Amino acid sequence: MQNLPARLALPIKCVVDQEGRLIAADVAIRRLHASNGGRDGGVIAVPGLLDLANLCCQTGLRFERYVYAADKDHDIELWVEAEKKDRNVHLSIIGWQERGTAVLSASPFRTRAGQHVVRNAPQSMQISRSGVVLSASRALLENFGNEFVAYAFDEHFDLIDHPAGFEALLRAPGDIPERVRVRNRSTDVELTALVDLKKSDTEPVVGVHLVFLFPEALPTVGSGTNAEEKHANAGMGLGRHFANAVRQPLGRILANAETIGSELNGPILEQYSSYAKDIASAAKHLSELVGDLEDLDAIDRPEFKVAREPVELGDIARRVSGLLALKAADHQITLISPDEDIKCVVVGEFRRVLQIVLNLVGNAIRYSPGGTRIQIIINPTAATISVEDEGPGIPEEDRERVFTKFERLGRSGDGGSGLGLYISRKLARAMGGELSIETGSAGGARFTLNLPIA
Amino acid sequence: MLCDDLAQLLFPRVQNAPSEAMQASVRLVLQMLVQGIERGLGIEQAEVLPKSWDILCRSGLLREQSLIEFALARIAEEQISRRVNEGRPDKFGQIAAQMIDSKDAMLAQSARNLLVAESAIEWRTPENLTSQMPAELLHLLLWRVVAVFQSGSIGERRDYIKAGNLFLAAHDESRTLSAAAAKLAYFLPDEVRPGLNDPISAGLSLYVSGLAQEFRITHERILRFIDEGPVAPFLTLLRARGSDPKSALSILQYLRGDRGDDYRLALSLEQFESVNVDQARSTVLQWRLGAEATARAG
Known part of the structure; x- marks a missing residue:
């Protein structure tokens, strides 16, 4: 376990004076001190040991700490006890583990022109x-x-x-x-x-x-730039700026409400805790709405483009299942994903396809009764991915309406914004595909996304 | 008053000041620490606030980065523990429980210290919280509290210095949660070490210590990586450790709970796969170098 060179016997001891000078040491420490550039009688050259000795010297307290040291081509991890006796610090190394190379080694960063770029450049x-x-x-x-x-x-x-x-x-x-x-x-x-x-x-x-x-x-924010005026002059979409502006305060509202609701600062009246949870829930909803509005703003722009890359629908289905399995379980819903061996590669933008399927499964969880199942089905021949639930389904006359902006089919208070399906269909079409709805095998809704085959 | 100080100290120029709730939580932890020290000095506690609180705040003696970081880490620790331990009667890590029977006396003692410390933090009393402080931090805060009383501004005239020395002598850093976990993680036999990658079998503290030692980042900072802000920093740590996306997701859901935005999380996981282990390690190295540079700058 100790990975200790056979000739070393623990503990290994040394004594450091008030100035940090190594005044007595076993051979292993002397060797380590020398390999770090230390000289006889000089300040101990192993930075971790010097820090510990200084701390012990200044406080007079006893310490037991984990210390790293570099020794030529490898790192050493030490477990060190430090104690002040008289005016000196006695260090006792009771653990010595060698590692072949540094766990985290810095490799030089080069620009294409060949010159070095400082890794920790200020900006x-x-x-x-x-x-x-x-x-x-x-x-x-x-x-x-x-x-x-x-x-x-x-x-x-x-x-x-x-x-x-x-x-x-x-x-x-x-x-x-x-x-x-x-x-x-x-x-x-x-x-x-x-x-x-x-x-x-x-x-x-x-x-x-x-x-x-x-x-x-680099100017400080707010110092001399009239950001609002520039936004207006630039004639850029409202949605992005709006989203950026409100996301931060919303995040704070959400964090505060969650902290109050979790009674971090001690017990509060039950009804206040409940109010705080309501605020958190409303803020989360608002935050999702802001995200939707931002997407809406983006996809309605003429310059909106999506990437065309190979996307494996089975992979998407399994990711979505992994992400939403907990949420489904909370609603007593079973989420069934396609078998591992089903694969279907289509052309689209990975994150947009993921967004659509997350939206479809999220909706299905939201509107399905407990005790039912939601299935993600892939048809490799038709290059489709479907999400089928066992909920009440959507009447035929309403099926096109669900894809319009802010359409909730009379529902409210369920956390939806009425934008998800509109955005999803727009995204599907932007990728050269389609998002449609029909009745599922158990009478629920079945949403199907099809995309061009790769 | 202290809140303004905290905001200035933590984020001097940033747009995102810590939330009021977070500031209140930090204040509460600091109050408990001061109260724990005052009790240790034998000072009678008749009021809600510690006697030295006002002077400590007004004089700026609590404006200390290490103190605030300790407080923030305790808040993160409590939040994570609450999520992880909910509905778990066997909440202690299996590794520590297994090691108390070890024939290696040091291992057994470290495991025992860890289990005792884990039990102690269940009870958030001022004394328990103070007993969890690293020795140098306790030293720093204790002498500031002593200075307030020794100046004669409040309380009766007594030899507070002697009481302070006795208090410090009784403090055993090896019994703090982070030190006990760090020692156990260090001396863990090779055959048990893989368990450090699993927060369920390791338990929160030992898991965090494993990460802290592997990446040479403080226990406090790792706790905050896990609990605060976006998931990317913690995912980067997991990637740097070589985790695959499936296990990263399960660790994330176990420690952070289901409170993220699904879409963002999905993107982060997609990102997770595209970052190779060396890149992730290089990023972690930059964080560490940045933290070390900040520490050196004082």
């Missing part, structure tokens, strides 16, 4: 192959908030010279320019960034690192 952002922001440096987060991390880059930023967006650009890596001009939608701040493609041996692009230039020009 930088990492974007995945599919266009999602994985991480951003502190300065960007401070200026633009942290709402965009983990979301698609195109949801929060515009590429000024490439209106189709980053995701589209990433599909043709050879055409990606070396610099791009970027506009943050919520602040309207424009920046120029160097594009550093991350490649692997097998993939032309596995991600992108954007390094923003002229960091000193």
Whole structure:
């Protein structure tokens, strides 16, 4: 377990004085000290041990800690006890584990031109192959908030010279320019960034690192930019700005209401807890509505385009089942997904197909009675994916109406917005397919999405 | 007053100030910590608020990043524990329960310490919360509280320094939840180590310690990754560990509960597959370097 070199016997001891100097040590520590560039009688060169010794010296308390050290070509993980005796600190290493190489090793980042880019550049952002922001440096987060991390880059930023967006650009890596001009939608701040493609041996692009230039020009939000006026002048859609503007306060309402409802700060009257849960539920609904409005705004634009990529419907069905199985179980509904061996590859945009099927299954869960089943069925011959429930079904005369905007068929208070099916059909058609409805085998509703075969 | 301080301290220029509920929760944890220390110093507690509270707030003595991070982590820990333990009578991790019978005395003692600490945090009393503090943090807060009383501004004149030294001498950091979990995770035999990847068999604290040691990120920060904000940071950690999407989803649903937006979660999982393990590790490394740089900058 200890992975300890045979010649070492535990515990290994050393003594460090008030100044951090190594004044006595067993051979293993002396060797480690030397391999880290320490000299005889000098300050202990292993940073973790020095920190622990300083802490112990300053507080006079006894510590037991996990310490990392680097030793030539490998890392060592130590378990160290530290105690202050007289004026010195006595360190006793009772655990010594070697690891072949560092668990997290930094590999140099290179631009296509070959020059190094500082990994922790003050203003930088990492974007995945599919266009999602994985991480951003502190300065960007401070200026633009942290709402965009983990979301698609195109949801929060515009590429000024490439209106189709980053995701589209990433599909043709050879055409990606070396610099791009970027506009943050919520602040309207424009920046120029160097594009550093991350490649692997097998993939032309596995991600992108954007390094923003002229960091000193990065203005603080609200300082001198009249964002609203710019939005109006730019004549851009209301939906995106509206969504960006309300998502943050809604998120706060939701978080606050959930915290109050969960009685984190101690018990409160039952009825207040219930009010808080109502507020959380309303905020969640509103948040979903905002998302729908944002989609609505996007798909109604003339420049709206979807990607054309191979999409495996069986994979989509199994992902949706995995995501919604818990929700279905909460409603005492059994969700049945197609067998693993059923495969059907169509052409469409993966995330949009996923969005449609999530919407269909989500609706089915919402409107089906407990004790029933929802089935996701794939027909490889017809290139369709259907969602069939055992609910009351939709009368024939209403079937086209459900695909119109804000149509709820007289329902209310169930958390729906009346936009999901409208958006889903629009998306299906944008991908060259169709979304239709018929009566299922058990009398419920059966929604079928068909898409062009790959 | 303290709330404003907190917002400034945590997010000096960010648009998203912590919610009022979060600030209130942090304040409550800090009050309990101060109360626990005052009780440990033998100071009579007649009022709801600790006696030194007002002075500590006004003088800015609680404006300490490490204190706030400790409080935030305890809030995250409580939220996760509540979700995970709901309806589970056998809520303790199986690994610790298994290790208390180990022939290795140190392993057995670490497992025992962990189980005791897990039981203790069930009861959120000021004393229990104070006993969970890392030694240097307790040292820092204790001497600030002592300074308030020693100045003679409140309370009777006594030798608070002596009481403070006795209090510190009685504190055993190895019995705190994070230290006990860290030690057990470190000394765990190889054949049991794979269990650290499973939050159900490891239990929350040991699972978090496993991640903390693997990625060299603090226990506190991992708890907050799990509980707060978007799922992407936690998914990145899981990817860096080599998890496949199915197990990542089940871990996510177990620890975070079903409170995410399905579509966003689906996108994150799609993303999960497209990020290779090295990329994820490289991202985690950047977080760590960033945190270390911040710590060095003080």
